[in-house]
Amino acid sequence: MATSPRLELDLAVVTRSYRAFRDALPDAEPAYAVKANPHPDVLALLAAAGASADLASVGELDACLRAGFPPARLSWGNPVKKAADVRAAVAAGVHRFTTDAAADVDLLARLAPGAAVTVRLGADDTGSATPFAGKFGVTPDEAAALLARARDAGLRPHGLGFHPGSQQTDPDAWRRGIAAAARAVERFGAPVAELDLGGGFPTVHASGPVPDLSTCARAIRGALAAHAEVPGVGTWRPALVAEPGRALVAEAGVLVSEVVLVTARAGRRWVYLDVGRYQGLAETEGEMIVYRLRTPGHPPGAASGPVVLAGPTCDGDDVLYRDTEVRLPLDLAPGDVVEFLGAGAYTSSYASVGFNGLPPLPTVIRRTPDDTPEETD
Numbered sequence: 001m002a003t004s005p006r007l008e009l010d011l012a013v014v015t016r017s018y019r020a021f022r023d024a025l026p027d028a029e030p031a032y033a034v035k036a037n038p039h040p041d042v043l044a045l046l047a048a049a050g051a052s053a054d055l056a057s058v059g060e061l062d063a064c065l066r067a068g069f070p071p072a073r074l075s076w077g078n079p080v081k082k083a084a085d086v087r088a089a090v091a092a093g094v095h096r097f098t099t100d101a102a103a104d105v106d107l108l109a110r111l112a113p114g115a116a117v118t119v120r121l122g123a124d125d126t127g128s129a130t131p132f133a134g135k136f137g138v139t140p141d142e143a144a145a146l147l148a149r150a151r152d153a154g155l156r157p158h159g160l161g162f163h164p165g166s167q168q169t170d171p172d173a174w175r176r177g178i179a180a181a182a183r184a185v186e187r188f189g190a191p192v193a194e195l196d197l198g199g200g201f202p203t204v205h206a207s208g209p210v211p212d213l214s215t216c217a218r219a220i221r222g223a224l225a226a227h228a229e230v231p232g233v234g235t236w237r238p239a240l241v242a243e244p245g246r247a248l249v250a251e252a253g254v255l256v257s258e259v260v261l262v263t264a265r266a267g268r269r270w271v272y273l274d275v276g277r278y279q280g281l282a283e284t285e286g287e288m289i290v291y292r293l294r295t296p297g298h299p300p301g302a303a304s305g306p307v308v309l310a311g312p313t314c315d316g317d318d319v320l321y322r323d324t325e326v327r328l329p330l331d332l333a334p335g336d337v338v339e340f341l342g343a344g345a346y347t348s349s350y351a352s353v354g355f356n357g358l359p360p361l362p363t364v365i366r367r368t369p370d371d372t373p374e375e376t377d
Contacts, residue, residue, distance in 0.1 A: 003362060004258040004337075005275035007348050009037075010366040011045055013252035014344075018049055021201075021244050024213035025220070031075055033199050033245030034060040036345040041365050042249060043067035054199075054243045058088045065092060077196075077243065079104060079120055079136055086111040098161060098196070100138050105146055109153035117150045118159035118196055119143045121184060123177035128165020128200060129288040137162065140180055144187035159238070160184050161196025167246065167289065168200035169210050171219035178220070182227035185236055195238040201247035203342055207290040207324075213247065246345040253344025255280060255291075255361075259336045260312055269307045271328060273338060276311010276318040280347035280361040281340070284320040292341040298329040305330050313356040 021030055031052040034043070038060060046053070047068040055061050056078035064074055071093030076085070079100040089097070090112050097112065099105050100120040108115055122137025138146065147157035160181040164173035174197060181195055197220060202210040230236045257275040264270070275281060283289035295302075304327040311318035328338070340347075351361040 004256055005273075005279055005361060006256050007280065007343065007361055007363045008254045008256060008366060009039065009042070009249075009344055009363055010252045010254075011041060012366075014042060014045055014249055015049075017248045017251060018046065018051065020213060021242075021247055024217040025240070025242055028197065028240035028242040030248075031073075031077070031196075031241055031243050032248060033077075033243045034064065035349055036245030037249040037253070037347075038063050038349055039363055039365070040067060043069070046248070047073075052241075055089075055094070058085055061089060061092060061094065071095075075118075075241075081107075083107060083111060090115075096158070099146065099150070100136055102146065102149060105149050105153060105155070109150070109155055113154050114156065116156045116158035116194075117147075118161045118194060119146045119150075119157075119184070120196075121160060121162040121177065121180045123162035123164060123173070123180055123198075125163065125165030125168065125173055125200075127168055127170030127173055129167035129169075129283075131165045132163050140183035141187050143184040144189075147184075147188045147192065157188070157192060159192050159194030159196060159241075161194075161198060161241070163198035163243075164200040166200055167202045167205075167210075169202055169208075171211050171216050173200065174216060174220045175223040175226075178223035178227055182230055182236065185230050185233055189232065191230070191233055191236045191238070193238060194241060196241040196243065199243040199245050199247075201242075201244050203246050203250040203345070204292070205290050205342060206292045206326075248345075250342045250345040253342070253347065254294075255340035255343035255347055257338050257340070259332055259334050259338060261334060262332055265308075269305060270310060271307045271332060271338075272310050272312060273320075274312050275361070276313055276320060278311065278313055278315070278318060278352045278355040279358055280343075280351040281311070281320055282350040283346050287321055287324045290321065290324050290326075291343060293326065293328065294339040294341055295329055295332065296337050296339065298332070298336075302329045302331070304328055313358065315356070 031054040052073040054077040075096035162177035257273040261272040309320040
């Protein structure tokens with residue numbers, strides 16, 4: 001049997017998720033957020049399907065090129081980048097960049113003359129598990145100024161974009177982002193060719209219901225229709241880009257762990273696993289993502305009770321769920337298996353390389369005949 005902990009990844013589920021995303025938003029270029037899960041087999045599958053990819057580093061650039069993504073389908077979505085990053089991207093044939101600062105526009109003008117620039121807006125990401133507000137993005141007025149700066153510096157003011165926040169549960173977040181983009185177009189005084197809708201498309205966890213892709217897509221289409229005419233500019237029907245990450249790979253993954261210790265502390269039952277925040281469960285910080293749990297070997301109706309769920313390291317912060325009610329079988333014992341469902345995104349890519357001497361989280365690929373999606377235009 002494979003080691004524990006491990007991430008088991010079913011590529012057929014990635015295929016189905018990709019098809020579902022294309023069906024929900026057929027007019028949007030799907031640019032996979034590589035950071036969600038950069039496994040070479042995932043990248044190769046999506047490259048073969050005709051997807052694009054959203055990059056944040058030279059490492060991701062190299063991984064995507066090895067996986068078969070053409071440079072024309074790669075865009076550098078990270079607004080924070082070194083000169084060496086820009087040089088590497090340009091040398092590889094990448095000419096689409098996201099920016100949100102004057103100094104970064106100047107960097108691109110110097111090292112990537114003629115490149116297509118998308119300015120990132122600081123959209124209201126209320127409703128997300130991981131907000132971006134404050135770290136990235138500018139106001140519509142600032143965005144218009146950056147587009148003008150890019151144009152005057154010899155770059156192409158190609159697009160506007162926003163990110164509604166990771167695991168966004170409020171479809172109105174996309175409406176707010178599109179409205180902000182329309183205001184930026186009005187301030188700029190001319191339409192831009194592209195609108196990047198960001199990622200944030202949510203997946204099912206134990207913390208409650210989330211809108212499905214079709215609901216998010218309806219909100220997007222409604223907002224685009226509402227802002228198709230921009231005052232002083234006229235008709236604006238930009239080409240769409242979306243950056244799904246979690247939505248494509250989360251449901252494909254099951255993180256398999258083993259119970260190390262069960263004990264009582266201050267009147268509460270504590271269960272310690274051989275996996276924790278530092279081995280791939282970083283999104284349990286603040287209990288923002290509550291994974292569905294499964295305990296193979298215990299019948300579904302087995303008696304259960306609340307637990308505090310913790311990881312194995314000596315770090316006091318390595319507690320997964322202390323405040324959220326998590327119930328596990330009362331007869332759970334060391335050696336038993338606990339599985340985290342919907343764990344294909346932001347787990348293996350978050351795992352440390354050796355904190356407390358524990359190795360990175362290994363991935364086991366599951367293959368079925370349905371692994372390869374049909375290529376789409």
